[in-house]
Amino acid sequence: MVLKVFFPSCCSSADSGILIGRWxxxxxxAVILAVIHFPFIPVQVKQYLGEVQRVTKVSVSVLGSWSNSxxxxxxxxxxxxxxxxxxxxxxxxxxxxxxxxxxFWSCSILQKHSKNPQEEEIILVYYDQRKVMLSHLxxxxxxxxxRAEDASKLSAIFDTVARSQVLFMTDRYDEGPIKLTHWxxxxxxxxxxxxxxxxxxxxACMLLTFLLSLVSGICRSRVLKFWxxxxxxxxxxxxxxLGHRLQHLQVISSNKKAQNQNQLMRKANIFVSLLIDVxxxxxxxxxxxxxNRIGHLADxxxxxxxxxxxxxxxxxxxxxxxxxxxxxxxxxxxxxxxxFLYHIHLWISYIHLLSPFIxxxxxxxxxxxxxxxxVALCILSDIIALLTFHIYCFYVYGARLYCLKIYGLSSLxxxxxxxxxxxxxxxxxxxxxxLDQLFIGTLLFTILLFLLPTTALYYLVFTLLRxxxxxxxxxxxxxxDLIDSLPLYSLxxxxxxxxxxxxxxxxxxxxxxDGKPLRLLMQINPLSYGGVVQTYRLPTxxxxxRDSWASLxxxxxxxxxxxxxxxxxxxxx
Amino acid sequence: MAEERRFLSASGVPxxxxxxxxxxxxxxxxxxxxxxxxxxxxxxxxxxxxxAYGLFALSENSMVLSAAIFITLIGLIIYxxxxxxxxxxxxxxxxxxxxxxxxxxxxxxxxxxxEMGQVKDVVINEAIHMxxxxxxxxxxxxxxxxxxxxxxxxxxxxxxxxxxDCLIEVYKSCQEILEQRKTAPQSS
Numbered sequence: 001m002v003l004k005v006f007f008p009s010c011c012s013s014a015d016s017g018i019l020i021g022r023w024x025x026x027x028x029x030a031v032i033l034a035v036i037h038f039p040f041i042p043v044q045v046k047q048y049l050g051e052v053q054r055v056t057k058v059s060v061s062v063l064g065s066w067s068n069s070x071x072x073x074x075x076x077x078x079x080x081x082x083x084x085x086x087x088x089x090x091x092x093x094x095x096x097x098x099x100x101x102x103x104f105w106s107c108s109i110l111q112k113h114s115k116n117p118q119e120e121e122i123i124l125v126y127y128d129q130r131k132v133m134l135s136h137l138x139x140x141x142x143x144x145x146x147r148a149e150d151a152s153k154l155s156a157i158f159d160t161v162a163r164s165q166v167l168f169m170t171d172r173y174d175e176g177p178i179k180l181t182h183w184x185x186x187x188x189x190x191x192x193x194x195x196x197x198x199x200x201x202x203x204a205c206m207l208l209t210f211l212l213s214l215v216s217g218i219c220r221s222r223v224l225k226f227w228x229x230x231x232x233x234x235x236x237x238x239x240x241x242l243g244h245r246l247q248h249l250q251v252i253s254s255n256k257k258a259q260n261q262n263q264l265m266r267k268a269n270i271f272v273s274l275l276i277d278v279x280x281x282x283x284x285x286x287x288x289x290x291x292n293r294i295g296h297l298a299d300x301x302x303x304x305x306x307x308x309x310x311x312x313x314x315x316x317x318x319x320x321x322x323x324x325x326x327x328x329x330x331x332x333x334x335x336x337x338x339x340f341l342y343h344i345h346l347w348i349s350y351i352h353l354l355s356p357f358i359x360x361x362x363x364x365x366x367x368x369x370x371x372x373x374x375v376a377l378c379i380l381s382d383i384i385a386l387l388t389f390h391i392y393c394f395y396v397y398g399a400r401l402y403c404l405k406i407y408g409l410s411s412l413x414x415x416x417x418x419x420x421x422x423x424x425x426x427x428x429x430x431x432x433x434x435l436d437q438l439f440i441g442t443l444l445f446t447i448l449l450f451l452l453p454t455t456a457l458y459y460l461v462f463t464l465l466r467x468x469x470x471x472x473x474x475x476x477x478x479x480x481d482l483i484d485s486l487p488l489y490s491l492x493x494x495x496x497x498x499x500x501x502x503x504x505x506x507x508x509x510x511x512x513x514d515g516k517p518l519r520l521l522m523q524i525n526p527l528s529y530g531g532v533v534q535t536y537r538l539p540t541x542x543x544x545x546r547d548s549w550a551s552l553x554x555x556x557x558x559x560x561x562x563x564x565x566x567x568x569x570x571x572x573x
Numbered sequence: 574m575a576e577e578r579r580f581l582s583a584s585g586v587p588x589x590x591x592x593x594x595x596x597x598x599x600x601x602x603x604x605x606x607x608x609x610x611x612x613x614x615x616x617x618x619x620x621x622x623x624x625a626y627g628l629f630a631l632s633e634n635s636m637v638l639s640a641a642i643f644i645t646l647i648g649l650i651i652y653x654x655x656x657x658x659x660x661x662x663x664x665x666x667x668x669x670x671x672x673x674x675x676x677x678x679x680x681x682x683x684x685x686x687x688e689m690g691q692v693k694d695v696v697i698n699e700a701i702h703m704x705x706x707x708x709x710x711x712x713x714x715x716x717x718x719x720x721x722x723x724x725x726x727x728x729x730x731x732x733x734x735x736x737x738d739c740l741i742e743v744y745k746s747c748q749e750i751l752e753q754r755k756t757a758p759q760s761s
Binding site for chain 1: 595596597598599601664666667668669672674684685686688690691
């Protein structure tokens with residue numbers, strides 16, 4: 001069997017001593033965590049290891065001896081090291097020795113109770129202790145839950161090093177009976193900024209929680225739940241976005257510490273995303289308010305609305321004539337055209353009524369961009385929806401008319417053929433009609449059929465306009481979704497400290513020498529950017545197309561109203 | 574100890590297989606394809622720039638020339654960094670696992686390590702690729718629930734596509750190491 005020894009590269013230049021670590025018998029591998037130097041008292045070492053084992057729940061024990069002789073090999077030292085094997089009995093006892101500055105170490109194993117005394121091959125794997133301790137292994141995304149006990153061998157090693165953090169807390173300046181060498185033995189690392197942040201975070205969280213409870217209390221008050229207002233809030237996407245961000249703030253300001261890696265990353269991602277959002281929002285606001293751009297925007301809003309209305313009027317005049325050479329039914333055409341023209345006239349009057357207040361409203365609404373870029377984009381989308389409200393109305397009128405016509409036609413077509421729709425059985429049955437029923441039915445059928453092209457054309461034109469507006473709004477919402485769900489903290493971590501997010505390991509074969517064990521270097525293989533985004537995506541109230549293409553086309557053909565973007569909270573009809 | 578032999582790939586370009594034995598249970602097999610030729614690079618660049626000059630002569634807009642230079646540079650960087658694979662290697666370490674590395678022409682290396690516990694076997698398979706039937710080497714991964722089943726097939730040497738004679742050499746080397754894990758006493 002092959003014996004694998006995982007040796008930390010920070011201990012390569014340590015003085016002679018004994019090796020402590022964890023022996024994983026199922027994989028025949030030894031993970032070495034630190035080196036204890038001479039002089040030591042074996043009883044104290046055993047006591048210390050017992051304490052470490054109790055705190056970390058990792059079975060740390062003495063695995064072998066390490067001798068780093070600057071001169072030639074000393075015979076007495078090697079015998080002394082073998083005798084140590086009897087004091088700390090561990091099966092097998094690993095002896096590693098390094099001569100001078102040589103890269104090639106000799107490694108031997110003492111097995112007292114070996115059943116088959118054959119020469120075992122030894123593989124020496126160097127690993128960077130700090131990186132392995134800090135990194136988090138990401139299993140592939142399709143592992144089932146029951147693989148937990150059949151955990152990969154590498155995760156056992158990562159786990160061992162990560163959980164032994166208390167072992168690395170003593171450095172060489174500590175006065176104690178045990179002198180260790182590990183990655184932090186030259187001085188424990190700490191950061192003033194991190195400590196300051198930890199101290200200030202508790203009162204900041206409490207303040208934030210208090211403010212949030214006030215805000216959510218106001219939001220839930222009865223005043224805002226009356227029918228017109230609640231309908232308005234549910235339709236405006238700005239309110240949804242604000243509610244979403246409020247939820248995020250509640251997650252960040254909660255007092256509970258994050259239980260595991262995922263929760264910690266999620267909190268950090270939400271925090272960074274909020275920060276960047278607000279920063280971009282303030283940037284946008286400062287750009288808008290400089291040189292009175294908001295005033296210019298408000299001044300151009302009314303002419304733009306007028307221009308859109310004029311274009312619509314031209315379109316209707318064209319439809320009332322002979323659009324694309326088609327011949328319309330004169331009377332119906334005039335009725336529909338005049339109806340829509342009057343509607344536009346009303347709309348323009350209302351806009352002109354509002355025009356003195358537009359600048360003030362826009363000025364105050366623009367201030368809310370400081371809540372974030374996403375809120376500003378949602379407000380833009382809502383303004384577009386409000387300005388194109390007449391297009392929405394026209395679409396609804398046209399669709400309803402067309403839908404009525406289609407249903408009437410299909411029902412009268414059945415009558416024409418002598419069949420009827422059986423509501424009880426939900427199928428088409430034959431039926432005998434009276435003569436006058438047949439006569440009137442056929443007459444109505446003919447009238448509806450010949451009026452179909454006119455209605456269909458109006459329906460087509462307004463549906464296309466409505467789809468255009470829906471696409472523009474959809475693009476804005478896609479952008480908002482992107483900003484909401486992008487895990488910026490994880491991406492920056494992957495860029496700057498790529499060893500923290502590990503997809504696996506990679507081995508590099510170092511120089512070999514005959515007769516010495518195989519030397520490998522284990523490095524961390526970082527997760528790809530796509531993997532990072534997929535693992536740490538923030539959940540959103542995403543709007544994605546509700547219908548497939550086929551059902552969308554069917555709805556368009558039948559004249560049913562379409563709402564292409566579904567929100568997560570909507571019930572399915 | 575290292576040895577190198579020349580073979581042909583499935584499309585006829587010469588490739589080289591290099592075998593290195595680091596220890597009794599560790600072998601490295603690397604297949605190296607041909608390097609980027611100066612000829613093809615100059616031909617592609619000249620074609621793009623001639624087309625750009627032609628467009629410039631027609632439209633009198635100098636933006637076309639700058640755009641052509643930009644496109645050539647960006648295209649070259651993308652090709653070297655994401656498309657052109659120089660060398661694909663297989664490192665088999667008995668009792669640890671199998672590591673598959675692809676080195677790109679810009680120096681980037683993309684590595685995957687598969688632990689020995691997940692590897693069921695290494696086999697040569699046939700596949701229909703465009704209008705040809707080619708042989709390829711693949712690693713079969715064990716299905717954790719079903720001991721007889723296979724959860725995934727990982728194909729190797731996908732960009733150099735060596736022919737059967739080269740694949741047989743690689744197959745034999747891998748099997749010698751994989752057999753060692755069967756003769757060794759089974760650990761729980």
